[in-house]
Amino acid sequence: MLSGRTAVVTGSTSGIGLAIAQGLAAQGANIVLNGFGDKAEIEKLRINIELQSDVKAIYLPADLSTAEGARELISQAQEQMGSVDILVNNAGIQHTDSVEEFPVERWDAIIALNLSAVFHTSAAALPAMQAKGWGRIINIASAHGLVASVHKSAYVAAKHGVVGLSKVIALENAGKGITCNAICPGWVRTPLVEKQIEALAKANQTDIETAAKALLAEKQPSLQFVTPEQLAGAAVFLCTDSADQMTGTTLTLDGGWTAR
Ligand code: NAD
Numbered sequence: 001m002l003s004g005r006t007a008v009v010t011g012s013t014s015g016i017g018l019a020i021a022q023g024l025a026a027q028g029a030n031i032v033l034n035g036f037g038d039k040a041e042i043e044k045l046r047i048n049i050e051l052q053s054d055v056k057a058i059y060l061p062a063d064l065s066t067a068e069g070a071r072e073l074i075s076q077a078q079e080q081m082g083s084v085d086i087l088v089n090n091a092g093i094q095h096t097d098s099v100e101e102f103p104v105e106r107w108d109a110i111i112a113l114n115l116s117a118v119f120h121t122s123a124a125a126l127p128a129m130q131a132k133g134w135g136r137i138i139n140i141a142s143a144h145g146l147v148a149s150v151h152k153s154a155y156v157a158a159k160h161g162v163v164g165l166s167k168v169i170a171l172e173n174a175g176k177g178i179t180c181n182a183i184c185p186g187w188v189r190t191p192l193v194e195k196q197i198e199a200l201a202k203a204n205q206t207d208i209e210t211a212a213k214a215l216l217a218e219k220q221p222s223l224q225f226v227t228p229e230q231l232a233g234a235a236v237f238l239c240t241d242s243a244d245q246m247t248g249t250t251l252t253l254d255g256g257w258t259a260r
Contacts (some may be wrong), residue, residue, distance in 0.1 A: 003028030006081040011091025013037040015190030016228045022233025025053035026194045032077045042132035053107045070120035087125045089118040090140040096151040107154045114158035136239050139166050143186045170248030179247035186254030189225045221253040222255030
């Protein structure tokens with residue numbers, strides 16, 4: 001379905017981004033992996049994608065927390081793969097603290113990666129998509145792009161920003177074969193959330209699995225984690241012809257979190 005297309009998935013060395021890269025590859029897209037981690041482990045992931053899906057996969061280690069890094073990722077991907085047809089803005093970080101105690105450098109880092117990088121990669125990728133008359137920009141926002149929680153000021157601000165930015169990109173490119181949407185997951189059990197489960201276990205003096213259940217019970221009525229594979233399915237759907245007219249919207253996979 002996606003053969004001949006190239007997808008850049010930011011933050012795809014782990015968690016949701018990795019599952020989306022694998023899901024798009026399974027549909028025939030060539031893949032640009034990006035993110036931090038152990039070089040040998042990343043090389044294994046890259047080779048597995050090539051072998052399992054018979055596509056080309058490369059790894060670009062750009063740090064997206066700077067404008068140059070984010071824009072460079074797209075220009076290098078275009079140079080090495082010929083085009084960037086699908087851009088999945090997924091890389092993200094978290095920090096929790098009350099507003100008055102939130103460290104300024106954590107605020108700046110979260111806004112830079114979770115919001116500004118989405119602007120920079122999109123700005124760099126759009127001209128070639130417009131020239132080609134086809135493109136997909138898929139931004140991994142969050143339930144926190146729609147509603148708030150305490151102690152997550154930077155994350156909630158950035159994710160609300162991503163939802164708004166997705167709408168603007170959608171409007172500016174409506175009718176040009178390019179869609180832009182945001183996926184809003186609830187809790188997904190990745191390294192990013194594992195840290196929060198560990199913190200909760202410590203605070204409540206419970207074991208990890210009891211803390212995981214407590215985390216779900218607070219927000220997610222299904223009491224089940226969303227899986228990275230389910231999010232990959234949503235990303236693949238956004239690349240189909242059925243989603244041609246779906247733009248500027250949010251796809252919420254959150255076990256009912258934002259329904260109440
Ligand atoms: P993760 O920690 O497993 O993965 C984050 C990825 O981003 C990794 O590949 C990491 O190397 C990369 N990364 C970090 N800093 C980077 C930088 N400066 N430049 C480039 N890459 C960088 O996290 P995850 O849970 O898979 O999160 C992926 C996205 O999904 C994030 O945007 C997150 O906010 C969002 N999200 C996660 C959940 C959840 O419950 N896990 C829920 C809603 C939204």
